[in-house]
Amino acid sequence: MIRRDYLIVGAGIGGVSACEGIREHDKKGTIVLAGNETALPYHRSQLFPSQLGKRAGSAEQVQIHDAAWFAKNHIELRLDTLVTQINLERHIAVLANGQAIEFRKACMAMGSRARRPQVAGGNLGNVFYLRTLRDVQALREVVDLENEVAVIGGGCIALETAALLAQLPKVKVSILHRGAQLWARYLGPELGAWLADYYTKQGVKLMLNQSLSGFEGRTVLKNIAMKSGDRISAGLAIVALGAEPNLGLVAGTPLAYPHGTPVNEYLETDEKGIFAVGDIASYPDKIFGGVRRFEHWPCAVEQGHIAGANMSGKKRIKFDFLPHFSSTVFDLHFDFVGDFSRPATRLEVEGDHAKKKFAVRHFILGHLMGVTFCNQPAEKIEAAKAELRAWPRGKKAAVEEQK
Ligand SMILES: Cc1cc2nc3c(=O)[nH]c(=O)nc-3n(C[C@H](O)[C@H](O)[C@H](O)COP(=O)(O)OP(=O)(O)OC[C@H]3O[C@@H](n4cnc5c(N)ncnc54)[C@H](O)[C@@H]3O)c2cc1C
Numbered sequence: 001m002i003r004r005d006y007l008i009v010g011a012g013i014g015g016v017s018a019c020e021g022i023r024e025h026d027k028k029g030t031i032v033l034a035g036n037e038t039a040l041p042y043h044r045s046q047l048f049p050s051q052l053g054k055r056a057g058s059a060e061q062v063q064i065h066d067a068a069w070f071a072k073n074h075i076e077l078r079l080d081t082l083v084t085q086i087n088l089e090r091h092i093a094v095l096a097n098g099q100a101i102e103f104r105k106a107c108m109a110m111g112s113r114a115r116r117p118q119v120a121g122g123n124l125g126n127v128f129y130l131r132t133l134r135d136v137q138a139l140r141e142v143v144d145l146e147n148e149v150a151v152i153g154g155g156c157i158a159l160e161t162a163a164l165l166a167q168l169p170k171v172k173v174s175i176l177h178r179g180a181q182l183w184a185r186y187l188g189p190e191l192g193a194w195l196a197d198y199y200t201k202q203g204v205k206l207m208l209n210q211s212l213s214g215f216e217g218r219t220v221l222k223n224i225a226m227k228s229g230d231r232i233s234a235g236l237a238i239v240a241l242g243a244e245p246n247l248g249l250v251a252g253t254p255l256a257y258p259h260g261t262p263v264n265e266y267l268e269t270d271e272k273g274i275f276a277v278g279d280i281a282s283y284p285d286k287i288f289g290g291v292r293r294f295e296h297w298p299c300a301v302e303q304g305h306i307a308g309a310n311m312s313g314k315k316r317i318k319f320d321f322l323p324h325f326s327s328t329v330f331d332l333h334f335d336f337v338g339d340f341s342r343p344a345t346r347l348e349v350e351g352d353h354a355k356k357k358f359a360v361r362h363f364i365l366g367h368l369m370g371v372t373f374c375n376q377p378a379e380k381i382e383a384a385k386a387e388l389r390a391w392p393r394g395k396k397a398a399v400e401e402q403k
Pocket of ligand 1: 013034037044045047048081082083084112157246249278296298326
């Protein structure tokens with residue numbers, strides 16, 4: 001058995017940010033960063049533009065840090081290394097090669113995997129689930145052979161891949177989505193219909209109000225069947241129906257709730273010395289209330305840094321995050337700020353969608369909950385963040401006054 005001060009499980013952005021957070025406050029403590037992917041940690045959020053765009057680049061382009069950075073910072077990076085067991089009481093983890101590591105503190109940063117629908121044919125050849133650099137590189141290879149692509153889903157991953165693939169020569173893209181518009185949750189029905197029309201004008205075939213029934217083919221995908229009874233031929237399908245947290249390592253422990261690993265405002269779990277960050281962490285939301293698990297890049301970065309600082313024992317920082325993320329489809333850059341988990345009771349649109357520049361403000365019972373921006377400057381986005389940060393506390397005060 002080897003002994004280390006810190007064990008970080010998962011070498012995605014949450015895990016790497018935790019290492020950065022530790023090193024900012026503890027230059028000497030020994031750190032093992034174990035991840036089961038083979039590539040150096042990379043910008044998962046940049047995978048599509050970097051690998052699927054018209055000018056697709058190399059894997060090095062998306063690295064978070066090069067190998068020299070990990071060496072210089074004395075971070076023992078174990079790639080291609082699955083952590084198979086963890087004893088949360090005795091602080092011992094076991095790696096796939098059988099080696100055991102005793103640690104003082106650990107950070108769980110196992111991220112998510114693509115959700116697989118319970119339908120027939122989900123394991124046929126050419127049915128893709130996108131999560132890793134390898135998945136996206138494999139897709140790129142197959143797209144050169146199969147140019148009828150069906151994207152299943154209506155979230156960011158679905159719309160981003162559809163937009164990038166539709167811009168490749170000879171590739172015909174369809175989107176199969178159960179909603180009546182695109183991104184209606186963020187844009188509302190009218191602008192959601194406008195976005196659907198935008199995709200159609202870019203040559204993407206939309207099959208809206210359709211649910212997946214199954215994939216057909218002997219060993220490789222031939223057709224996609226829908227619950228309506230309709231069927232389309234497709235040589236390649238991309239299933240983008242959301243993600244679920246990777247909690248296999250902690251299954252059966254209090255760290256594996258169905259909605260993630262519960263952490264307190266310092267990102268520590270109920271098990272002393274064990275922290276959790278990124279896509280798996282279910283944290284108390286100081287701004288909108290309740291608990292939230294937010295599967296987006298900026299959240300994992302900030303949580304990693306804070307958990308790392310807190311693990312060092314030199315700091316005690318609370319996680320106080322305003323949900324935000326961004327996405328680009330064709331020439332439309334969207335920023336999403338705030339809480340879109342519940343449907344708005346009123347939407348206010350500012351700007352002109354014909355000019356591809358607008359903002360949609362979401363209200364629930366008169367209170368601003370979130371703003372979707374399309375091609376808007378950073379100042380406006382920062383102003384909305386400040387407004388959203390201010391109101392809940394202001395609202396609480398106003399409610400108190402009315403009593
Ligand atoms: C293709 C794609 C595009 C995206 N684009 C955007 C975007 O544009 N904007 C945005 O805000 N967000 C985006 N996201 C979401 C964002 O990438 C995630 O929120 C973020 O990567 C979460 O970081 P994480 O460190 O928690 O998890 P991950 O990045 O998933 O990293 C976790 C790592 O841990 C490894 N692991 C799991 N279990 C073990 C184990 N037992 N032992 C060892 N290793 C293990 C996993 O294999 C993985 O490598 C995208 C996600 C995907 C998949």
